[in-house]
Amino acid sequence: MSAPAASPAKRILTKGNEAICLGAVAAGCRHYYGYPITPQNDIPEYMAAHLPALGGTFLQAESEVATINMMLGTSASGKRVMTSSSGPGISLMQEGLSYMAGSELPAVIVNISRSGPGLGGIAPSQGDYFQAVKGGGHGGYRLIVLAPHSVQEMYTLTMLAFDLADKYRTPALILGDAIVGQMKEPFVASPYDPASTAEKPWALTGCAGRERRNVKSLHLKDNAIEVHNWKLHEKYERIRKEEARAESYMLDGATIAIVAFGTAARVSKTAIQWARKEGIAAGMLRPITLFPFPGREVFELARTVDVLLVIEMNTGQMVEDVRQCTPLHDRIAFLGKPCAMPTPEEILERIRLLAGRKG
Amino acid sequence: MSAPGKVGFSKAVYTRPRSLVDVKSHFCPGCHHGTIHKIVAECIDRYGLREKTIGVACVGCSVFLYDYIDVDVVESPHGRAPAVATGVKRAQPDKFVFTYQGDGDLAAIGTSEIIHAANRGENLSVIFVNNTTYGMTGGQMAPTTMLGQKTSTTPYGRDFRGDGYPIRMAELLAGLEGTAYSARVAVSTPAQIRKAKESVRKAFEMQIGGMGFSIVEFLSTCPTNWGMKPLDAQKRVLGEMSEYFPPGVFKERKQADFA
Numbered sequence: 239m240s241a242p243a244a245s246p247a248k249r250i251l252t253k254g255n256e257a258i259c260l261g262a263v264a265a266g267c268r269h270y271y272g273y274p275i276t277p278q279n280d281i282p283e284y285m286a287a288h289l290p291a292l293g294g295t296f297l298q299a300e301s302e303v304a305t306i307n308m309m310l311g312t313s314a315s316g317k318r319v320m321t322s323s324s325g326p327g328i329s330l331m332q333e334g335l336s337y338m339a340g341s342e343l344p345a346v347i348v349n350i351s352r353s354g355p356g357l358g359g360i361a362p363s364q365g366d367y368f369q370a371v372k373g374g375g376h377g378g379y380r381l382i383v384l385a386p387h388s389v390q391e392m393y394t395l396t397m398l399a400f401d402l403a404d405k406y407r408t409p410a411l412i413l414g415d416a417i418v419g420q421m422k423e424p425f426v427a428s429p430y431d432p433a434s435t436a437e438k439p440w441a442l443t444g445c446a447g448r449e450r451r452n453v454k455s456l457h458l459k460d461n462a463i464e465v466h467n468w469k470l471h472e473k474y475e476r477i478r479k480e481e482a483r484a485e486s487y488m489l490d491g492a493t494i495a496i497v498a499f500g501t502a503a504r505v506s507k508t509a510i511q512w513a514r515k516e517g518i519a520a521g522m523l524r525p526i527t528l529f530p531f532p533g534r535e536v537f538e539l540a541r542t543v544d545v546l547l548v549i550e551m552n553t554g555q556m557v558e559d560v561r562q563c564t565p566l567h568d569r570i571a572f573l574g575k576p577c578a579m580p581t582p583e584e585i586l587e588r589i590r591l592l593a594g595r596k597g
Numbered sequence: 598m599s600a601p602g603k604v605g606f607s608k609a610v611y612t613r614p615r616s617l618v619d620v621k622s623h624f625c626p627g628c629h630h631g632t633i634h635k636i637v638a639e640c641i642d643r644y645g646l647r648e649k650t651i652g653v654a655c656v657g658c659s660v661f662l663y664d665y666i667d668v669d670v671v672e673s674p675h676g677r678a679p680a681v682a683t684g685v686k687r688a689q690p691d692k693f694v695f696t697y698q699g700d701g702d703l704a705a706i707g708t709s710e711i712i713h714a715a716n717r718g719e720n721l722s723v724i725f726v727n728n729t730t731y732g733m734t735g736g737q738m739a740p741t742t743m744l745g746q747k748t749s750t751t752p753y754g755r756d757f758r759g760d761g762y763p764i765r766m767a768e769l770l771a772g773l774e775g776t777a778y779s780a781r782v783a784v785s786t787p788a789q790i791r792k793a794k795e796s797v798r799k800a801f802e803m804q805i806g807g808m809g810f811s812i813v814e815f816l817s818t819c820p821t822n823w824g825m826k827p828l829d830a831q832k833r834v835l836g837e838m839s840e841y842f843p844p845g846v847f848k849e850r851k852q853a854d855f856a
Contacts, residue, residue: 269684269687269688271684295687295688297683297687299680299713300709300710300712300713301709303677303680303709303710304677304680304683304709304710304713305680307673307674307677307680307681307684307710308680308681308683308684308687309684310671310673310674310677310680310681310684311653311671311673311680311681311682311683311684311685311686311687311688312684312685312687312688313684314651314671314681314684314685315651315684315685315688315689316688317688319684319688333674334674334677337672337673337674341671341672442651442669442670442671442685443651443669443689443692444648444649444650444651444668444669444689444692444693445647445648445650445667445668445669446648446649447648450663450667450668450669450670451669452663452669452670452671452672453670453671453672454654454663454670454671454672455672456660456672
């Protein structure tokens with residue numbers, strides 16, 4: 239096997255799932271645990287082929303429950319660690335994610351999501367939005383959630399996910415889908431900046447020359463758990479304030495602004511270009527972070543446009559967060575396509591309708 | 598450590614293990630956790646492992662490991678300690694890693710994790726405390742609860758028709774190729790305590806020698822939830838518990854498969 243480390247600023251033609259692996263390896267991740275599930279199997283297969291040669295660990299766990307707990311152990315050891323899965327597997331990880339959030343342990347979890355609920359299907363979907371951004375497991379916590387819409391972002395946002403997870407000591411989730419996972423396009427493999435790696439003075443490495451240390455989420459004494467909850471809350475507030483990211487796409491003079499993430503946003507770009515050619519002032523605000531949600535941007539945008547058209551590959555989840563960000567609810571329209579990719583034609587048709595035009 | 602002018606006390610023949618924290622025990626009278634903690638601490642000391650040990654605490658009374666053993670400890674979700682320990686050991690193969698789990702944790706909710714950690718031959722050690730009940734939650738039926746034993750969820754006694762049979766984990770895990778060492782011990786008499794320490798030493802030596810997965814099952818008491826006086830609880834261990842769960846060594850690897 240050739241060394242997979244991406245060389246500086248090289249253009250690589252590959253699929254999104256592999257770009258995630260390249261980003262993880264470039265960011266120094268040498269530990270991967272996982273369990274097979276479609277449509278993300280290229281990620282564990284890549285890691286199985288490449289991590290051993292880099293002195294790392296690939297382990298196919300007996301379940302996603304075991305996977306997330308192996309990650310907990312490796313993370314507590316101070317090492318960068320990643321897994322990937324899809325909806326049903328991510329559901330099984332929720333217990334461990336709650337413990338990791340409570341124990342303040344960083345990790346990167348990739349959800350190449352598929353249709354649900356239940357076994358659902360393997361078609362691309364954004365039905366896991368609520369699970370990803372509202373906590374997912376018990377007890378009240380947040381994950382940092384990043385939503386790539388290109389192979390390039392599958393690479394760069396994976397590196398960012400490791401940095402943010404370490405910086406805030408909390409798990410970060412990459413919410414993709416079968417389309418961004420499987421599509422191939424060239425991307426620039428920019429080098430990872432090691433300066434962005436946070437120190438981990440809390441890691442359990444054996445108590446040589448120091449007092450013993452615990453990593454835990456149980457707080458029984460007095461009001462310790464209340465104090466801990468407020469501490470976590472303050473952390474999430476800091477993340478909201480400092481880490482919200484969104485792309486403004488052709489929003490200059492826009493009267494119709496799409497709000498969409500991931501694959502839905504990618505398709506919307508084509509529809510917006512077509513609409514602009516027809517003289518319709520369409521644009522898009524694309525949340526790159528789903529938690530923290532770019533609420534301020536949505537609030538400002540809602541005041542300047544006639545319509546916010548929320549487009550999702552589900553029956554309406556992020557649209558609830560959009561409604562929370564603006565009192566101008568009558569400006570919000572929704573186009574949902576559960577468990578399928580909306581076509582640019584469908585989106586253009588809706589844009590025309592909202593612009594009062596016939597196709 | 599002799600005081601000036603005093604003779605005859607120049608050599609300490611018995612001291613608190615370095616790895617045992619000097620605090621009062623909060624465990625119930627007659628409970629075996631304290632005894633087992635001490636054995637674990639003595640064995641950590643024996644091999645000079647304290648500063649390179651990461652313990653994994655599980656859910657139940659056993660979670661308080663970190664209040665008593667003076668080493669780094671990570672807390673695991675219920676039953677997942679072998680998976681957490683796997684993650685620690687894979688990240689730090691040069692460190693000494695052990696889990697400390699109760700019977701509900703290891704033999705019910707965590708069966709998948711314990712079996713697969715053993716089957717992979719993970720080079721870590723498991724201290725398994727079997728007291729035939731869920732102690733912390735108030736004495737419900739455990740997978741190891743004896744037939745006929747009354748618990749808060751088997752008020753008429755455990756019946757194999759419906760509740761199944763008490764599960765013998767040490768024997769079950771000995772049947773797996775990846776297991777290097779599997780033994781069951783008791784700590785109800787001084788002789789048993791000595792023997793138990795020997796088993797924990799063997800288990801730790803397996804890990805130190807890179808031989809693979811090792812487990813020591815302790816037959817333990819829970820006088821509070823058994824509704825027994827501490828002395829009667831010891832008798833129960835020596836009697837019906839030892840009959841169904843016989844102490845012994847069920848697997849001892851002589852040569853490393855993984856060297």
